[in-house]
Amino acid sequence: MTGNQAxxxxxxxxxLDETLDPAYEQAAERHARAxxxxxxPRGWTQGLLLAACLTLIGALSTVVISQVRSSAPxxxxxxxxxxxxxxxxxxxxxxxxxxxxxxxDEATRVRQQLLAAxxxxxxxxxxxxxxxxxxxxxxxxxxxxxxTLTDAPAPEDGGDNLGxxxxxxIQSVVNELWAAGAxxxxxxxQRLGPTTSIRSAGQAILVDFRPITNPYLIEAIGPAGMFxxxxxxxxxxxxxxxxxxxxxxxxxxPQEQIELLPxxxxxxxxxxxxxxxxxxxxxxxx
Amino acid sequence: xxxxxxxxxxxxxxxxxxxxAGVWLDPSVPTSLQPYLPxxxxxxLDAVFGGVRARLDGIxxxxxFVVSFISNVVVAALIxxxxxxxxxxxxxxxxxxxxLGIRIFxxxxxxxxxxxxx
Numbered sequence: 001m002t003g004n005q006a007x008x009x010x011x012x013x014x015x016l017d018e019t020l021d022p023a024y025e026q027a028a029e030r031h032a033r034a035x036x037x038x039x040x041p042r043g044w045t046q047g048l049l050l051a052a053c054l055t056l057i058g059a060l061s062t063v064v065i066s067q068v069r070s071s072a073p074x075x076x077x078x079x080x081x082x083x084x085x086x087x088x089x090x091x092x093x094x095x096x097x098x099x100x101x102x103x104x105d106e107a108t109r110v111r112q113q114l115l116a117a118x119x120x121x122x123x124x125x126x127x128x129x130x131x132x133x134x135x136x137x138x139x140x141x142x143x144x145x146x147x148t149l150t151d152a153p154a155p156e157d158g159g160d161n162l163g164x165x166x167x168x169x170i171q172s173v174v175n176e177l178w179a180a181g182a183x184x185x186x187x188x189x190q191r192l193g194p195t196t197s198i199r200s201a202g203q204a205i206l207v208d209f210r211p212i213t214n215p216y217l218i219e220a221i222g223p224a225g226m227f228x229x230x231x232x233x234x235x236x237x238x239x240x241x242x243x244x245x246x247x248x249x250x251x252x253x254p255q256e257q258i259e260l261l262p263x264x265x266x267x268x269x270x271x272x273x274x275x276x277x278x279x280x281x282x283x284x285x286x
Numbered sequence: 287x288x289x290x291x292x293x294x295x296x297x298x299x300x301x302x303x304x305x306x307a308g309v310w311l312d313p314s315v316p317t318s319l320q321p322y323l324p325x326x327x328x329x330x331l332d333a334v335f336g337g338v339r340a341r342l343d344g345i346x347x348x349x350x351f352v353v354s355f356i357s358n359v360v361v362a363a364l365i366x367x368x369x370x371x372x373x374x375x376x377x378x379x380x381x382x383x384x385x386l387g388i389r390i391f392x393x394x395x396x397x398x399x400x401x402x403x404x
C-alpha cells in the first residue's frame with residue numbers, strides 16, 4: 001500500500017470514527033487538571049446561553065420546514081400563472097396581428113384608389129407592389145413546392161434522438177429554396193420576410209420568435225426547376241443522407257397551387273428611404 | 287467529572303420554546319438568506335447530536351456546545367455562500383451535507399450504544 005493510500009484511508013477513518021467534536025474532550029481534560037471553582041454565576045450564564053442556542057435551533061428548524069412546505073405549491077401556482085400569461089399575451093398578439101392586417105388592407109385600398117388616377121401614380125404603384133411582394137407583405141399564390149420535415153421517432157431506449165429536426169436543417173432548406181429561385185416561402189403557414197429569423201430556443205424551433213412544431217411544413221412558390229435544384233443541392237443531399245441514417249422524414253412534393261398569407265413585415269426602426277431623406281435635407285436648407 | 291452542570295430540562299424547554307416561537311410567529315426570512323437555512327439547520331442538528339452524545343459520555347460543556355453550534359452554522363453557511371460565488375454551490379452543499387451526515391450518524395450510533403447498551 002502506498003503512503004498516499006494509507007493517508008487517505010486514515011482521513012476517511014478519522015471522519016468516520018471521530019464523530020464527536022474533540023473540543024469536548026479537551027475541555028474535560030482542562031477541567032480535570034484545574035477544577036473550576038466558580039460557582040453558580042457561570043453555570044447560570046452557560047445554562048442561559050444553552051437555552052438560547054436551543055431556542056434558536058428550534059425556531060430555525062420550524063421556519064425552514066414551514067418554508068419548504070409552503071414554497072412547493074407556490075411554485076406550481078407561479079407556473080400556472082405564467083402559462084396563463086403566455087396564453088393571454090399570445091391571444092392579444094394574434095388580435096393585434098389581425099387588426100394590423102385589416103388596417104394594412106385598408107391602407108392598400110386607399111393608396112390604390114389615389115395612385116391609380118395618374119400615370120405617375122400607376123408606375124409608383126407597380127413598383128410598390130413588386131417591393132411588397134418581395135418583402136412578403138402581400139398574399140400570393142402560384143405553383144411551387146411543399147417540403148415536409150418530420151422528426152424521427154424517439155428511440156425506445158430513451159437515448160438522444162439523433163433524427164430530430166434542428167433549426168439549421170430548416171434554415172438550410174429555406175436557403176436552398178431561395179437559391180433555387182423561390183419567390184415566396186412560408187414555414188407552418190408563417191410567411192418569411194427579409195428579416196425573419198429561424199432559431200432554436202431549448203427544444204423548440206422559433207420562426208420570428210413564434211414556436212413551430214413537428215411536422216415542419218415549408219411551402220415555397222417558385223419555378224418548376226426548384227424540385228431538382230433543391231434535391232441536388234448540398235443541403236438537400238445532406239438531408240437525404242440524414243433521412244436514411246437517422247430516420248428523419250423528408251418529403252418534397254411539387255404543388256400546382258399554393259396560397260401564402262402575407263407576413264408581418266419588419267418594422268424599420270432607424271432605416272429610412274434615401275429619397276425621403278434627400279427631400280428632407282432640401283426642406284431643411286432654405 | 288465536572289462536565290454536567292445543567293439538567294436536561296433547560297435544553298428541552300429551550301427547544302420547545304423555539305419550536306413554539308417558530309410556529310406562532312412564523313417569521314419571514316429574507317430571500318437572500320433562504321439558500322443557506324437548510325444547511326444551517328443540518329449544521330445545528332450536528333451540534334445538537336454532538337452535545338447529547340457528550341452529555342452521555344459525561345464530558346458535556348455548555349461553552350463548547352455554544353461555540354461549536356455557532357461556528358458550525360456560520361462555517362456551513364459560509365462554505366455554501368463561497369460555493370455559490372464560485373459556481374459550485376450545489377456540489378459544496380452536497381459535500382457539507384455528506385460530512386455532517388456522517389458525523390450525525392456516528393453520534394447517533396454512540397447515543398444508541400449509551401442508551402440501549404447495544
